[in-house]
Amino acid sequence: MLDKIGIAKRIAQEVKNGYYVNLGIGIPTLVANYVPEGMEVEFQSENGVLGMGPFPFEGEEDADVINAGKQTITTMPGASFFDSATSFGMIRGQHVDLTILGAMEVAENGDIANWKIPGKMVKGMGGAMDLVASAENIIVAMMHTNRAGASKLLKKCSLPLTGVNCINKVVTNLAVLEVTDKGFKLLERAPGVSVEDIQNATEGTLIIDGDIPEMSI
């Protein structure tokens, strides 16, 4: 089974040379740490920066240079700043190659819910609805089940939707799955996890085609 860092490491393998990538808050943020050395890649943060670098050294934090999680960041040589409308122009105009975000639920048709739990405090969708409605290549990073042990990969989302029919791939602590017309296609198992374990933790339709390889991290 993978921990959060394991999920980030596996997703980092999906980042290709020359990609512009938007990382959501939480596990997705960790992905930047595991991109293979020497790869050309730029990270976008929707508050208005392309070419995000690591956190600043102590004492070098700048209140005017943050990411969408409001964390202090640095920029890489060649980085740029821009306004919010331009930032979402990049996203809506499909100039960003890969979007990685967290989720509360994903349905087998590619629907995603990640912004609201009715009856609880609603914090808002931020840029998530814009991202999922426009991005061509979206990977969800999440735990396979919630804290109560219930599956987060469902036939149909029960929570209010963030977007419809938009998720391509899901990487969880148990598996890598592709969203297809017929349901979740199991691509890889996490180390030490059996196909049966994954089946038991998946409420949505799971397609098991032949031998499922264990992922290499």
Place this chain on the structure above:
Amino acid sequence: MDSRFKSSINCRIFKPKNFDMINRTVKGVEEALEGVKSDMTLMVGGFGLSGIPENSIAQLVKSGVKNLTCISNNAGVDDFGLGLLLQGKQIKKMISSYVGENDEFERQMLSGELEVDLIPQGTLAERCRAAQAGIPAFFTPAGYGTEVAEGKEVRDFNGKPHILEHAFNADFAFVKAWKGDAAGNLIFKGTARNFNPVMCGAATITVAEVEELVPAGELDPNEIHIPGIFVKRIFQGEKYEKRIEQRTVRKRE
């Protein structure tokens, strides 16, 4: 640097005898806020606490105006940013994309004292930009199939459903820039730019506060982010706290 890419300083040599540049400077924050009344709709720039018009917000608190509708990506924290206006119960309605990190906000929202309209961040930015650019409405895919789309016109373009969104209609826009000149031209710094440029000229009156205000001619016209035509009033803020919300650092190796 290649001389062709050096700033063209000759564009400010010409100074006619019969007219001057328009001066957008106001004396200070009191004059900048003249005409702000209760029940108005205000745009407020910033992302989190970065690039917020600190001095204008402080003056809004002081003025005691009430029943405000605020269009702003976030609602500040309990004791800073728009959180200060919430403490004084001066806000009737918030139009934002993300409003976490604020206990007083949560209390007022759950008790029904505060109306909240949550909209996707890109839609929020574009509704500002549309108001600035004189575009009454536009179609976007963001929010299609979700509760955001309820009651809105849906139309397919290139085989994909989009929803109709309208430009905002606001009385005042309060923005914060790094540098500005007397003609109202603005330059922003880092990610403190965020929503500030798209709110300029998106309301009846745009008030820009800057860290450094210089005479017209001091800023290179090539480097201006927002031309003064979008800014009605400009002043230099007395001080900037520039609070950091999430201080994340790494150790030196």
